Amino acid sequence: MHPHPLSIPEILDHVAKYLLPKDILNCLRVSRAFHTSLIRSLWKTIRIYNDGIKGRPLQYPLGENLRRYKHHIQRLIFIDDSPPPYLTLRGCDCLQILRIKISRLDRELSSELAKDHQDRILYGFAGLIVAHISTLREIAIQLSPRHMIAPSKELWEALLKCGGLKRLDLSHISVPDCLQPLFLRVCAKPQRLSLSSIALSGWPATMSDIALTGPRDLSISKHPKDRQVITMSHSNQALLIRHCLNLESLNWRGGHGRHSDVFQSDIETATFYNTLAMDPWPLPHLETLNLSWTTVKDQELASVLRGMYRLKSLKVIGTRFGPLSLQAITMDRMEGVGSSHRAIDPQGPCYERKLCDSIEVLLINDCIGVSSKMIQTIMESCPRLTQFHADTVTMTDIAQGHEWACLRMRDLQFYLKADVNVSYHHDDADLESGHFAEMQRGVYSRLAMLTWLERLHLTNHVHRTVEKRTLDLKLKAGMDLLAWLTNLKEVTYLFDDHQRIGVDEAQWIKQYWPRLKIFKGYPNDHGSVRQQIKEILKPIAIEDTPIERLQ
Template sequence: MSTHPLEIPEILFLLSKYLPRQDQLNCLKVSKSFHSIFISEIWRTIRVEKRDRDIWDWSPNLSNGRIYPVDYRRPYSSTNITRNITRSSYLTGSTYLTGNPYLTGNIYPIISTYPTGSALQRNKHHIQEIVFFNDYPQEYFLLRDCLRLRAVTIHHPTSLNRGYTQASQRLWERYIFMSFAILVSAHTSTIQNVTLDFYMDALASPPMEIWDALNQCPKLDQLYLSTLRVSPNHTPSFFQACSKAQSLTLKFVAILDFPRESDENPINYINCDRLQEVKIIRAVEYIPFECDTPYSQARMLRRFHNLRSLDYRFEGDKQYSPTPSVCATNFFRTIIQGSWILHQLENLNFASAQIGDALLAEVLGKMHRIRSLNVSDTSFGHLSLQALLNDAPVNSGLSSATGNLQRWKLCGFIETLNIRHCKNISGAMIQTILESCPQLTQLLAERISIDEIARGKAWVCKNMRTMKLYLSAELNPGPDIAEKQHIAYTQLAKLTKLRELNLTEGDSLKNCERRTLDLRVKEGLSLLAGLNELCVFSFLYDPYQQMEIAEAHWMIANWPSLNYFLGVVNQEPCTREAFAAILCSKNITASNSFSPLRQ
């Protein structure tokens, strides 16, 4: 007797991924098979969160140096009342201090949005991820025996600290850190991903217990730290924790005492073999400490022999600060000195790094292969492009079947490329990329004209999945426009694996009129009938299209995967409405918003 498909666990597991939460809850009552699968999916991720924006307006009782967080799960409706809160609250080391402080203030009604009590204890073995956002109930930090717990995240916004004195804020931070350390210490054998994300005006200082807990996690894979300050006496434990992970993100993290190569016992406590991915995000307005400099960071990265991915960028207003240019230049000049690190790297993200074209070309010239490159908003230009087109170093280790070393071009490896907002980029350079990068699957670029495509060679990137650029046409087309458009359509038709095509991309031209290909079937759109996987088609800010109902029917017939259609199809409102109605009848989201510059 054959098994019913809806009793096969693998099918039920896939089904549970696509159902909304309420439907998942209803499925618990269908059968035991449904219950066993859906209960795991429902409890997979728990988000511990307060939904009210302004929960408290009070100054906490700091008698005896203690801060007592409120039981946010209990709803109250009165204001200006005194409430006796009985709760284990502040942690000192691993000891919980209990008490009954009196807290006076404005208390607003809160609705519990996460499980507690016996339900939590019965199903805790299903939990794989806990996300704390603006709420830190002790019941969750005291959890034990969560056999599948893989990830723990804390998002602590600045808004929670309104009305707190500096002393009370530090005590509150300590409560969060110590509670977090106890939860992680109880699940060291399963923890893989840890996130400490603080949205604060001042850098928070984690205690030693945080780094000790992380150092006990043998399976630690991803570590994300944001807006933190590492004290000098915590530096060894901090770097030990960082080197245990495979992926490390440091966002606005100040290290007060970088280890120095010349010291006795130099950084021998760092395991250099595991870390493969590093992201360093610096604040533009951040003035680094004397020892926490781009030079120190780059020198440290040179010790990680298996590093494969490097992300170094800035966040903030770069217009009025020279910091990004100086820091980025020092960082990359130091990286070049230990060029072997560039031999190993495959993924680079230099977005918004204000370094010159020559220095960027020197960095790329020392690499043996590159799969992903993000140089948006940089000085990427002719020198950098030439570095991609040149042969990789002969000692790259790539050999033929005969054992002889071969010379390869970097452009032969690259799969994703982001060159948006680069002032030195021209349409001819974009055409060169399209005809030189056979493995390219994603391209985010600026403007390339139909003329430049017509004069160029055939595109070789047949594996392209995402293409976002501004394929521009002349506002006053000449007599040969039909021939040039045919060539452009022919090039696009080769990209049969395209899933997203944007013909008017480019934020540097935001809210400006643009003119792209004539998107009518008789003008060449019919050549794109082979784009069977196309999901998103966009040509925003182009008010010159004259598409009719026939194009809508053609798209439905030839693009079966189309989900989103974005652009102004015609100047006539009736045509636009009819066009959108036809697409919507096939569950295609259509945005036919009229260009404001043409109204």
């Protein structure tokens, strides 16, 4: 007879992850061993939260308990409340994560009082940081968008002292000229740096040679709601990025959002990209780029891509990604280069001849500049691609193009459009012979090569109300070629009402796609067949409502 699992402290720790504080409090009384293990779990994260409802009891421990168990605290999170017993805590030997958010509290206060209030809290917060510099790994400071407080020197000095800081998130903070050098020295430290709506007036002349060697992962953003807030100029943002010499991943949303009224002007964007892509290219390690929903233009994106040594992930949803960017990805950069070409250090970071040789993730959906042929070109030329989201590609372009190179694809979402006018009520004979049938089998045979595929969306989600037509999901049409796609978990064909999936197909799916969990679309016009399909495929989720046909 084995011991019971909860007698092993590590197992009890895991169990505690699935318990709420009130359940843990209950379990404390079981035995000494339980108490010793669970008290650690209970104190691991202390979240102090003021939701503004008066009279609600406080949800955090104080007094003797706090003194006795503070050494278990790993995460301390203040949201609109920062009681003095916590701001003055010292000796939390495990404290790794510290977050503070001030947004609600100051709504009730006048501007002056609110500033004063935030100043006092930040002063205490700086003391809390200094007392735990040796253990802190992650700090987040999110201040009120209404006031754009400029924290005092003490806070920046405290942050600078945290030798092991791996992640720093700052939001709605103003940095006066005199503190800018200090601010940049703080930014030079963490591996992950996130700056959201930071007001920094100029670029300090004395810092032109500074190297921000820490950040591997940098995010610069401005919330769409912060239209009125004056933040860093675009050229300064680009300069800051260029000084992060070890940068691997950049996520830039500098000053805009999805809504057209907050798009920044073309001039500002142009300044940003001109500054960022200046020769020589300073970021040899940069391989992940997220510029989704920004106003980046095709030639601007292309100029950045041309600088990059290699490209692992490019997320540019809703941008003007177009032919120039595609060319920057697919061109052979060693071909026909003269002596003027950049000297590549053999010891240095890997410089790919073609960016398409290294790219693994490419998201270009909602990009109006992307044609069907371009999508086919990408599938032909990116052998490492595992995730690809795009808009419309036609069967004709696939059938006329070369074979796909992206054999490691796991997540493919596009609109594979049947661009041939075949009657919606064709006979099965149509599926087996004729030009359309031949082309369709050709497309199926391309898909059949993607044996790693887990998610296949055939009708994407663009233009939701428009009726679509994709592959006929019929065995006779060529679906039987997909028998090797045993890893499929999700297949969707929404907004396509012409499908006539039958019982045979459902049984085949059950047999050949054992991991399938989602199969969404309108399978068949006949209610009884739909019901049978549902029964066979249970518990796979299927959608069975037709789209509202136009007219």
